[in-house]
Amino acid sequence: TVLGVDHRHQQPLAAGENRVEWTVRVPRPQLWWPHELGDQPLFEVTLTITTEDSVVSDRATRRIGFRSVRMRDHIWRINGERLFLRGGIVPPLRLDLAQVTPESATADVAHARDTGLNLLRLAAHVSHPALYDAADEAGMLVWQDLPMRGGYHRSIRGQAMRQAREMVDLLGHHPSIIVWCGHDAPDQADTTRPAPSLLEQQRPNWNRTVLDRSIRRALRRTDSSRPVIAHTGVLPSPPVVEDAATHLRFGWYGGRADDLTEFLRRSPRAGGFVAAFGAHSVPDIDPELLGLDPTRWPRPDWSRLTGDPDGELEVLLGLFPPDDHPDLATWADATRSHQAEVLRIQIEAMRRRKYQPCGGFALDRLLDAEPCISGSLLDHDRQPKPAHAAVTTACATTIVVADPLPRRLRQGATLLTDVAVVHDGREDLGLTRIDAHLDIAGETLTWAWEGEIGADSSVHVGRIEWPTGNAQGGIELALVLSAGGVTAANRYASTVAGV
Structure with a gap:
């Protein structure tokens, strides 16, 4: 039963599992839209199975929305409307998923929307049902991974394909889900390289070449209505450049945050969709919740650290040596400031390359499930880090941006920076004025x-x-x-040093 109209289909069945498909035409339904494009009408569909003698064998009801999704070269269209994806990775909402309620899931989706995001990337896990319902209602798009991360033994191929089909059966009725992804980071991350090695990834291996292609094929056969991406953490390469989404860790695994700009200039296809980026920071919470004793600074017992779910403490200590900071609080504050700057610079860099060829991003990550050191914008109690404000500003509908200034300029050098406007609104801004003021030593230059x-x-x-x-x-x-009535502002700082 769809919109009060019964549709009947007779089908002979064999013993065991039977997969049956048929098409039901619904003339001119109200369309479901992402929150920034329109409303989210939802409808109930009831499927009743009866035997030849009219005995009800089973009945199921699902809530659905009508919408179409298309993706080409990571440029996304919802109901034919092009949309730049501003996303964030979401881990399990709580360590104990049973603690998740419809109210808490709705609040978490609202946090994402208030931050300026329009996509949640559920990396390597299936979340609580309440999250998908909340996303449907709020018009929040969802990127759904199969629960797979890292390398796997060859014996799991059949089970992975079965789980891919079952994931579609479980979640496929949610209009918020716009893409299936087979495998998160099939190759072990090299924490000394901010970007994967294209040469190494062009060498076939069983996980990327055999397992991920098998999963992709299973997902496409089960659901032809959505795009399917084989894996993330892999650089795009011919023949299908849209079959992968990169992880780029400039400012974290190596280099500076603004090195991403030059990398994307040299390798624009790598920025088609950046599925993970950012830097970790220490939340502003009681250090004992992390297993750290501030009285032993700068030599706390790091082996007692309980909040390092990604196992990247060595990266953090390499960027922020404890000996360089007088106490734990100062050290933690430095990590938070760095995270905010990395995300601001890199979101601006990707947004100004909108559709050329960047189709979107998913920062790592929106929130934490437990007290921990991570790349989250909100801690386990949903308290914001400084990065939250930086991302909210960088994800505003309209922004004015410049190339990041060099940290230090020498006397006699020339400052060069390009200025751009990014507007995600669905209506023209019309005649727009941009003023630039460069202040140094009490003097102001204006453009x-x-x-x-x-x-x-x-x-x-x-x-x-x-x-x-x-x-x-x-x-x-x-x-x-x-x-x-639209205004936007931005600021950049640098220093001119003597020769």
Whole structure:
């Protein structure tokens, strides 16, 4: 029964499992939309199985929404409307999933929406049913992974394909789910490299080449209505560049946060969809919840650390040596500031490459299930880190951005930075004015541009070029956008040092 209309289908069945498909036409239904594009009408569908003598054998009711999803080269369209995906990884909401309630799941989805996100990436797990219901109701898109991470023995291929089919059977009625992904990070991460090695990944191995392709085939056969991606953490390579999504860890595994900009300039396809990025930080909570004794700083017993679910303490200690900080609180604060800066710079870099060719991203991660050191924006009590405010600003509907300034400039060098406007709104901004103010040593230089900014666009506005000459000291670049009732601002800082 769909929208009060009964549809009947007779089917002979064999012993054992039978998979039956048929098409039901629903004329001009109300469409389900992501929250920034429209409403989320939901309808109940009831399937009743009866025998030849009209005895009811089974009955199931599901809540559905009508919408279409298309993806090509990681450019996504929902009901034909192009949409840039601003996402975040979501781990299990609680260590004990039984503690999740419809109210808590709805609150977590609201946190994502308030942060400016339109996608939740459920990495390597199936979540509580309440999360999918909340996403359906809120218009929050979902990227659903099969519960697989890392390498596996060859004997699991059949079981993995069976689980892929069962995952679709379990969750396929949710309109919020727009993509299935077979395998999260099939290759072990190299924590000394911020980006995977394309040469190494072009060598076939059983997990990527055999297992993941088998899972992808099983998912496509079971559900042809959604895109399927074989794996994440893998650089795209011919013949199907959209079959993978990268993990890029600049500013965490190596390099600086702004190195991502140059990497994407040299390897634009690697930025088609970035499925994990960011940096870990220490939450602002009682250190004893993490197993740390602040009185023993800078030599706490790291072996007692209870909150390192990703096993990346060595990376954190390499970036922030305890001996460089007077106490644990100062050290922890430095990690949080670094995380905020990494996410801000990298989200701006990807958004300004919108559809050229970047189709979206999923930061690592939105929240924690337990007290821990991680890349989360919200701790286990859903208290925000500084990165939360940085991401909220960087994910605003309209932003004005510049290339990150060098940390230090030498006297006599020339400052060069390009300015752009990114607008995810569905209506044109119209005539827009951008003012840039560069302050150094009490002197202010000004640039201004005016022009039309269209809907769902990323527009290069102009370039700032300034010879430093004999100037010395801190500099600040302030950008201000105004277009009718829309305003946006941004700031960047650097230093000019003597020769």
